[in-house]
Structures are given as structure tokens and as C-alpha cells.
Amino acid sequence: MGQAFSIMNKPSRRKFIQMGSMMGLGAALMPMQFCTPAKKEEAIVTDPEVVKQTLKSFGIQLYSVKDQMAENAQETMKSLASYGYKQFEGFDGGEGILWGMTPADFKSLNSEIGVDFVATHCDVFKNLEAQAEQAAEVGMKYLICPWIGGQDSIDKYKAIADQFNQIGETLKGYGLKFAYHNHDYTFVDLEGQMPQDVLMDQTDPALVDFEMDIYWVHVAGVDPEAYMKKYAERFRLCHVKDAAAGIENPHERGVLLGKGEIPFAKLIKESQAIGMDYFIIEQEQFDGVTPMEAAKQNAAYLSQLEY
Numbered sequence: 001m002g003q004a005f006s007i008m009n010k011p012s013r014r015k016f017i018q019m020g021s022m023m024g025l026g027a028a029l030m031p032m033q034f035c036t037p038a039k040k041e042e043a044i045v046t047d048p049e050v051v052k053q054t055l056k057s058f059g060i061q062l063y064s065v066k067d068q069m070a071e072n073a074q075e076t077m078k079s080l081a082s083y084g085y086k087q088f089e090g091f092d093g094g095e096g097i098l099w100g101m102t103p104a105d106f107k108s109l110n111s112e113i114g115v116d117f118v119a120t121h122c123d124v125f126k127n128l129e130a131q132a133e134q135a136a137e138v139g140m141k142y143l144i145c146p147w148i149g150g151q152d153s154i155d156k157y158k159a160i161a162d163q164f165n166q167i168g169e170t171l172k173g174y175g176l177k178f179a180y181h182n183h184d185y186t187f188v189d190l191e192g193q194m195p196q197d198v199l200m201d202q203t204d205p206a207l208v209d210f211e212m213d214i215y216w217v218h219v220a221g222v223d224p225e226a227y228m229k230k231y232a233e234r235f236r237l238c239h240v241k242d243a244a245a246g247i248e249n250p251h252e253r254g255v256l257l258g259k260g261e262i263p264f265a266k267l268i269k270e271s272q273a274i275g276m277d278y279f280i281i282e283q284e285q286f287d288g289v290t291p292m293e294a295a296k297q298n299a300a301y302l303s304q305l306e307y
Contacts, residue, residue, distance in 0.1 A: 052306035055268065059087025059118060060299075061239060061282040065291045066093060073099040074109055079292065081113035083299040089237075089280045090120035091146070096134070097122050103137040110138075118278055119237065121146035121181065124167050132174040142177050142237065143167075144211055150185035157186075157195045161202035168207025179209040179237060184250055187220035200231050210234050213282070215241035218262055219250035225270050233275040239282040240264060240302065254285030256294055257301040265307040 060080055062069050068076040070093055077088065088110070090097060097120045098106045110117050119142035122131055128143075135143055145164070151157050168178040186196040200210070212235045217224045228235050242260030243253040257264065268279065281302060286294045 054304065054306055055279060055302060057086035057116075058240070058299075058302050059089055059116075059278060059280040060085045060295060061089045061091070061121075061280050063091045063121070064281065064283040065295055066091075068292060069093055069099070073101075076292075077109065077115070078113050080295060081115050083296045084303050085281075085295075085299055086115060087278060087280065088115050088117045089144075089278075090117065092120070092122050097131055098134055098138065103134060106138050118142065118280075119144050119179070124178070125163070128167060128170055129174075132171055132176055136174040136176055140176065142179050142209070142211075143171060144179045144181050144237075146181045147183070148180075150188075151190075151195065154191045154193055154195065154198055157190075157198045158202050161199050164199070164203050164208045168204065172207065177209055177236075178207065179211045181211040181239070182213050182216055184216040184220040187217060187222050196227075200234060205234060209236040211237035211239065211280075213239040213241065214262060214264075214267065215239065215243050215254065215282075216250075218243050219253055224262075225267055228267075228271050228274060228276070235271070235274075235276055237278040237280060238271065238276060240279050241282045241284070252285070254283065256283070256287050256289075257281070257298045258305075259287065264302075265305055268305070269307040 062077075062080075065076055065080070073093075073095075080088070090099070093099065101109065106117075117138065117140055119140055120135065121144050124131075124143055124145045131143060145167075148160055151160070164178065164180060171178045180199065182196060186199065187194060210231075212224060212228065214224045217227060240257065242255050242257050242262050242264070244255045244259070245261045247253045253260070268276075279302070281295070281298045283291065283294045283298060289297070
């Protein structure tokens, strides 16, 4: 039986060898263009110039929902987290930077809802060390000065810059960073200089960071992207807030994200390359919707924005 099986299969084995030789020759002669489409497709997918991405995490300045925070801070924070916010930036609503909560309760709440409470706006010119101690205890990274008001001389801005350096030095001892949040008044010419330039130039980069409110820079007539690049690595946080076209009053141009003229996709992409770490939505005018609905719509917009 074994011999018969061997003899019977000799023709088929010979045919198999012949077919294998023909297939090998065919592969050798196959034109190269039949092999390249897969490589081209792979190149398109992995080319960083064409691959789009979205922000993995972004935050909200809680002042956007200040009335709701005053009514019930904990429930408001829970709702915002459910909209997709992964970061919070606070403000002192009258109960301190922890909103009347103990540090332990504050940390527990943010852990429960999966949010990093990155920073808070506060009066850094009063009770600085007490606020710094609280902020450090709950894991915040920044205390931010939200307002200095328009000054009437460049020398006064220089004096404020000196104060900023001192504040930054103090916060450094608590493992915190200091930043200043701009409005439009520092982008208006004064004595032949731009006050914002003075604040940037007169502060120590090791002690003072900046939070760019993109809306206020834009409505002041300055290009946010160009200014970020002028002072690369100095702006670590920003307020993402859109402005409508065709309205003269800078205080009346606020619209929900995507309804204005600010090119956020390009700004996000370019700013990340020069040091921007945190993108914080802020809304002060609400387009006929409630503040919470505005927060929800803004989160949906930014989570889907490709750049």
C-alpha cells in the first residue's frame, strides 16, 4: 500500500512543483505598481501633516456658571463633569477658593467626578499664603490674578510686574505657580508702549506665567497667535471664548464656541507647540440659552473640534 501510494502521487507532486515554479515566476514579473497602494495608504494614515486630532482634556472657568455655583457648587460641578469637562478653574465666590468645603471634601468630590481642579482666580494681593496653603493641599497647580485694572502710566505697570515676581516667589515655596489673566486694557497703547509687553518683559519667566484670554486679545485688535509666538513658552493657560464679527462694542461680542470668528482649531494646534498646557472655556454671554446649556454646547463643540 505504501509503495502504491507513492507511485500514484508522483504525477500530482510533479504538477505541484511545476505550478509552484510558475507562481514564483509570476510574482517576480508582477509590476511594482500592484504592490504600492497598501504602502501609500499606510503613509496617508501615519503622516502627521494630515492626521487630525482632538483635545483629550479641557476645562471650564466656573465663573461661566457663577449663579449655579452659588446655589449648589457640588451639584453644579458634578453636572459639568458629566458634560465632558476634565479640568476646572475656579474663582472666589465669597466662600473662599474651596467653596466652603474642607480640603478633604474638596479633593474627594473632584476625585469622584474625575476632574483635575487645575487653578483658581483669586485676589493674590490679600491673604496670599493662606490661599496658597489651601490650594497646595488640594493639588491645584496655579493661583491666577484675574484683574489689575487699566493703569494710567507705564511705571505703574512696571510696579505691578515687580509685585507679580514677588507673588511668584512666594507661591514657589508652596509648590504652586502664579499666572496673570489679561483683559483688553493691557493691549491698548499707553505712552508709546503696550502694557502687556511691559508685564511680559518685566517679569521673571521662572516665577510668572500668563493665561491668555483669547477673546480679549482678539477684540483689542491683536492677533492671539502672533502674540503667543512673540512670547513663546510664557502662556501656559488660555481662555477659549469666541467673538462675533460686526459688533463694535467689545463687551457685547461674546457668542458660543463655533459661532464667532476666532479660528480655534489653528490656535490650539499652534499654541500647543509653544507651551500651552490648558484650554479653559469661559462664557459670559449666552446666546439666549442658560449658562449650563451653554457649558454643555461648548463642551460638545470643543470635544469634536479637529486640528
